[in-house]
Amino acid sequence: MKTEIEFKNVKKVYGEKVVMEGFNLSIEKGEFVTIIGSSGCGKTTALKMVNGLVQPTSGDIFVDGENIRNKNQTQLRRNIGYAIQGSVLFPHMTVEQNIAYVPNLLNKRDKGKTKNAVSKWMKIVGLSEDLKDRYPSELSGGQQQRVGIARALAASPEILLMDEPFGAVDEITRGQLQMELKRIHGQTGITVLFVTHDISEALRLGTKVLVMNNGKMEQFAKPGDLLRSPATEFVKELVKGECRTSGFSLQDD
Ligand SMILES: Nc1ncnc2c1ncn2[C@@H]1O[C@H](COP(=O)(O)OP(=O)(O)OP(=O)(O)O)[C@@H](O)[C@H]1O
Ligand SMILES: [Mg+2]
Structure with missing residues (x-):
């Protein structure tokens, strides 16, 4: 399996505060990694480091084998989709214009191609x-x-x-979006990093789950392994009450 994203000895400091230190992580291509941990532990920071929105204080991040320090930032971001909680849509643009934003940049001349792409993705996300x-x-x-x-x-x-x-949606919509996302992941083979506060969601969606606490990795393992053998007290506490019979099947079972 090919490594898609790699953190090597990454440290991040804001002012006096060390948010992350000695952070190592290797994510394979096509993996669906769910990230869970206490508030302020560095999940968003880790995510933003992958697309260069946040720079590490020291250490290196590799995407597709290349140190992103040496990469053109626009090109890097073009290959990385970023979806965050809350409304991040352009308010003055219609649904179609919002979805067409990047395709329009990529194929300026071929309007028909963009139109088809918009239809396709609207259908896929329901x-x-x-x-x-x-x-x-x-x-x-x-x-x-x-x-x-x-x-x-x-x-x-x-x-x-x-x-x-999926933070702001009701349970039913959330379930639908989870299923759609899983299907999209299966169909496209895209590598996904997905931050959540919900352990059930993390276990259900992830091919692997990353548990973080205070800028450190507690465990990075398949959902089944997390349940069977939690590496630390923190993980044990987190998965308490979650079990394999709770109505969904895990990816690796
Ligand atoms: N630009 C910034 N300047 C200073 N401190 C920051 C900045 N961004 C984040 N922090 C701090 O770094 C720590 C990690 O923040 P981060 O946003 O990564 O946490 P998180 O795990 O995503 O938390 P949450 O679950 O609440 O979203 C927090 O203590 C936060 O206050
Ligand atoms: Mg966050």
Whole structure:
């Protein structure tokens, strides 16, 4: 298996505060990594380091074998979709224009190609076609999140970073989005990093789960292994009450 993302001895300091130190992580291509941990432990920071929105104080990050320090930032980000919680859509653009934003940059001349791509992704995330001329303020929270995901995916990235993307939706919508995302992952072979506060969601979606605490890795393992053999007290406490019979099947079972 090919390594897609690698953190090597990464340290991040904000002012006096050490957010992350001695952080090593290797993620294989096509992996769906869910990231969970206490608030402020560095999950968003880790995610933003992958697409260069945050620079490490020391240490290196490799994407597709290349140290991102040496990479052109625009090119790096073009290959990485980023979907975050809350409304990050362009408010003055319609659904169609939002999703078409990156495809338009990539194929300026071929408007038809972009139109087809928008239709395709709207269908995949479960948005009906007639929503395409609406503005974000005219959509429900769940619909806005779908547009955000479609927009991230429409750029055909090799890596998708998602920071609590389903935080603001109800349980039913959330379940649907989880299933859709899993299907998209299966179909595209995209590498996903997905931050969540919900251990059930982390276990259900991840091919691997990264548990963080205070900027350190507690455990990085398959969901089944996390449940069977939690590496630390923190992980043990986290997975307490979660079990293999709780109504969903784990990826590695
Ligand atoms: N730009 C910044 N300047 C100073 N401190 C920051 C900055 N960004 C983040 N921090 C601090 O770094 C730590 C890690 O932040 P980060 O956003 O990565 O946490 P998180 O794990 O995503 O938390 P949450 O679960 O609440 O989203 C926190 O203590 C935060 O206050
Ligand atoms: Mg965060």
